[in-house]
Amino acid sequence: MNIKIFAVCAMSCLGAVAQVHAKSDISSGVLQFTGSIVEPSCRGTAGDWGVRLDECPSGTLGSHIDVQGVESEGGAVQVISAGALDRTTLRYTLVDAGGKQVSQGNYVVILTSP
DSSP states (O other), rough: OOHHHHHHHHHHHHHHHHHHHHHHHHHOOOOOOOOOOOOOOEEEETTEEEEEEEEGGGGTTOOOEEEEESSSTOOOOOEEEEEEEEEEEEEEEEEETTTTOOSSSSSEEEEEEO
């Protein structure tokens, strides 16, 4: 009878040790992330005064902005920051190579956030 009790106790202990060991394996390992985190983009408006980006997420502050002309006859255009109107609104002015404000034409505005 003592052997049966000992065997039952030993099996119970081995089962408990196996469960504890299994739990420690679950809590360790390697986490790998693939993909990208996507935030909503800014809402852009344009006029003869320049480009305005409204409702920008906080990650866009300090972003790089670039402009490319759509028409082949358009000259080089630069973007000059006209400052932030508030925490989520940025304003930019487009100027040509001579520093004169551009008020017409078709351009693609590219905003690259870190």
